[in-house]
Amino acid sequence: MTMASKNSPKPPQIDKNHSFWQSWQHAWNGLKTVVKEERNMQTHLVLGAVALLIGWAVHLTTSDWLWLCLAIFLVMLCEINNTIAENICDLVTGPHYHPLAKKVKDIAAGAVVFAAAFAVIVGLILFVPKLWPLVLAWTTKG
16 A cells, blocks of 8 residues: 555545444534534524523423424424535535525525424423513512
C-alpha cells in the first residue's frame, strides 16, 4: 500500500449496507447532519428539552408524558422531512428557481408549522392547569 492510497479518502459506498450496524451508523450520521446544519432543528431540540424539563418539574402522568413525547417527536420528524424535501429540490434544480420546487419546500415547511401548532396545543393542555395556580400564587403574594 502506497502512502498516497493510505491518505486518500474512502470511496463512497454504492452498494447496500452489509450489517445492521452499518445501517445504524448511516442513520446516526443523518441525524447529526440535520442537527448540525438546520437551525430550526436546533430550536426544536432546545424547546423539546425545555418541555421535558417542565414536564419533570410538574410531575406529568404517564399519559401526559406520552402526549408530550408524541408532540416533540412529531415536530422533529416533520423538520427532518422538511430538510429532506429541501435537499432533494436543491439537488434537482441546482441554483435555479423552479415553481414546483418552491411548492414542495413550502408544503414541507407547512407540515412543520402544523406539527408545531399541535405541540403548542398539547403543551397548553398539559402545562396550563399545572402552572396557572403557581402563577396566581406568585402574583398574589406581591
